[in-house]
Amino acid sequence: MKKIFSSLVIIFSLLMASCTPSSEARMVKSGEVWLDTDGNMINAHGGGMLYHEGTYYWYGEYKGDSTYWNPRVPSWECYRTEAGGVSCYSSKNLVDWKFEGVVLPSEQEDVTSDLHYSNVLERPKVIYNDATKQFVMWLHVDSHDYGKAASGVAVCDSPTGKFEYLGSMRPNGEMARDMTLFKDDDGRAYHIYSSEDNSTLYISLLTDDYLRPSGHFTRNFPRAFREAPAVFKHKGKYYVLSSGCTGWDPNQAQYAVADSMLGEWTVMGNPCSGKDAHITFYGQSTHVLKVGEESYMAMFDRWNKTDLINSRYIWLPLTFKGDSIDIAWQEAWDVKVVIGK
Numbered sequence: 001m002k003k004i005f006s007s008l009v010i011i012f013s014l015l016m017a018s019c020t021p022s023s024e025a026r027m028v029k030s031g032e033v034w035l036d037t038d039g040n041m042i043n044a045h046g047g048g049m050l051y052h053e054g055t056y057y058w059y060g061e062y063k064g065d066s067t068y069w070n071p072r073v074p075s076w077e078c079y080r081t082e083a084g085g086v087s088c089y090s091s092k093n094l095v096d097w098k099f100e101g102v103v104l105p106s107e108q109e110d111v112t113s114d115l116h117y118s119n120v121l122e123r124p125k126v127i128y129n130d131a132t133k134q135f136v137m138w139l140h141v142d143s144h145d146y147g148k149a150a151s152g153v154a155v156c157d158s159p160t161g162k163f164e165y166l167g168s169m170r171p172n173g174e175m176a177r178d179m180t181l182f183k184d185d186d187g188r189a190y191h192i193y194s195s196e197d198n199s200t201l202y203i204s205l206l207t208d209d210y211l212r213p214s215g216h217f218t219r220n221f222p223r224a225f226r227e228a229p230a231v232f233k234h235k236g237k238y239y240v241l242s243s244g245c246t247g248w249d250p251n252q253a254q255y256a257v258a259d260s261m262l263g264e265w266t267v268m269g270n271p272c273s274g275k276d277a278h279i280t281f282y283g284q285s286t287h288v289l290k291v292g293e294e295s296y297m298a299m300f301d302r303w304n305k306t307d308l309i310n311s312r313y314i315w316l317p318l319t320f321k322g323d324s325i326d327i328a329w330q331e332a333w334d335v336k337v338v339i340g341k
């Protein structure tokens, strides 16, 4: 009898173990309030992600808590908030995010500084230069009315700051607003930005130290008004995901594919599917994270234009069918789908 009882206990325990997930599900819930490991709302908008030595670093716009409409820009709905600088969060699992601080703070006194809080500091991206061993940040720096249209550069020898600001420029002598960076497998890096008053997307090879434009650049999708570029590479082909140009309001995403970063690009259409796919799930692209060789996660911002600090994040797996990509809406998904553990 005792033997039968202990066998039953073993069978029951095995059954329970098979019903319990081997590791706890960590769900990504797009559009909800995301808290950091201190319990504060994550403030990293228009951001990008760097994977470095086993840790993910998420850099984004650290928005001030006071959205206002800028009356000095009557031509479009120019909602603004004071620029707080660039924040950084770190994580090992893409779900638990530790606030590493504001790694490029805005300037509080000097009104002539690009980084003064009254200016625009948007879409920061950081890549690592293996040769100089520097973390290099580029970001969109602008005047309060978006008239300056320039790119700023900052460097640091640690991913968690503080970054040293080196200054700004109009790369290749033209306007630059929404932007991203892409580091290729051969170590070359590119700056991709909306230029010519947002009408044309420039792709510009950077110098070997990643601090300046090399002078080699291409003009892509002329007069197509593409913003919010996010670039990644899959099986030797290059992809650029972007949005249309409607201020803080959502519009339809589009992606294009090329055999080389400097073009020619073939427009493929809208990669989104499911509920609200025609308006990018009420979001706007900001980055595509590649995990290992085959997994991708598309990152979007869901702007809240009258309360910008309270804008939310949409992260979704990005999958391939041949050369075509699909980003399907899901209320919630287990991060294991992307990071595999």
Ligand code: DGJ
Binding pocket: 046, 078, 079, 122, 123, 178, 227, 228, 246, 247, 248, 284
């Ligand atoms: C759309 C851009 O993608 C955002 O980064 C921001 O600049 C807004 N426009 C401002 O309206």
